[in-house]
Amino acid sequence: MNETEKQQQRLREFMQLLPLTSELAGLPESEHGRYFTPEQIEARVITLKHAYKIARQLVVEVSNQ
Numbered sequence: 166m167n168e169t170e171k172q173q174q175r176l177r178e179f180m181q182l183l184p185l186t187s188e189l190a191g192l193p194e195s196e197h198g199r200y201f202t203p204e205q206i207e208a209r210v211i212t213l214k215h216a217y218k219i220a221r222q223l224v225v226e227v228s229n230q
Contacts, residue, residue, distance in 0.1 A: 182220045190216035 166174075190212045195201055201209065 185220045
C-alpha cells in the first residue's frame with residue numbers, strides 16, 4: 166500500500182468514527198448566530214483529538230472480542 170492509499174484509508178477511518186467521536190466528546194453546538202472564539206475552537210479540537218483516540222481504542226476492543 167503506497168502513502169496515498171494509507172492517507173486515504175486513515176481519512177476514511179476518521180470519517181467513519183466521526184459520529185462516535187463527536188458523541189464521546191460531548192461538545193455542545195454553538196448558538197445560532199454566535200461563533201466560537203479561536204481559543205474555544207482550539208479547546209474543542211483538543212477534546213475531539215482525545216475522543217478520537219478513545220473511539221479508535223473502543224473499536225479495536227470490540228473487534229477483538
